Amino acid sequence: MLALLAKYWWLVALRGVLAIVFGVLAFVWPGITIGVLVIFFGAWALVNGVFAVVAALGGRGEHDHWVLLLLEGLAGVLIGVVTYIAPEATAAGLLIYIAAWALATGVLQVAAAIRLRKEIEGEAWLALSGLASIGFAVILLIRPLAGALALLWVIAAYAIAFGVFLLFLAFRVRGVAPR
Secondary structure (H helix, E strand, O other): OHHHHHHOHHHHHHHHHHHHHHHHHHHHOOOOOHHHHHHHHHHHHHHHHHHHHHHHHHOOOOOOOHHHHHHHHHHHHHHHHHHHHOOOOOHHHHHHHHHHHHHHHHHHHHHHHHHHOOOOOOOHHHHHHHHHHHHHHHHHHHOOOOOHHHHHHHHHHHHHHHHHHHHHHHHHHOOOOOO
């Protein structure tokens, strides 16, 4: 798994940058409507998922643990597509979509970090991004009817934290050769 992350460190970094950009844009435009939020979130989940799938498939012949990254990517693609198929979903429905995606992503990232700990020090960044995803999902499920603005701020903060953790991971594994 370390070799896979080292080879595609730039995809991990790109995912981190895209998450940070999404989070900053959500904070800069706090009056954003739920419709625009659906478009932004759907695009972000879809692109993030596609990058994860590409990285996983790129390393499938060389690495045993590519399936976790593939599942994370497929979860993102699925949630992105579902978001566009059902744009009329209520804020509560969107919260469930987002919470399910964040929970799946978090669990899979923590699982990947547990496997990675045998190969490298610093896997905690991946585990922290997973825990941030799980925490975000729990917050959304506990307070599903909090206003659209509160939802936007929670999503923005989560996206920035997720992106920062992925950037730390990307630069930690960049150029690391498997032992």
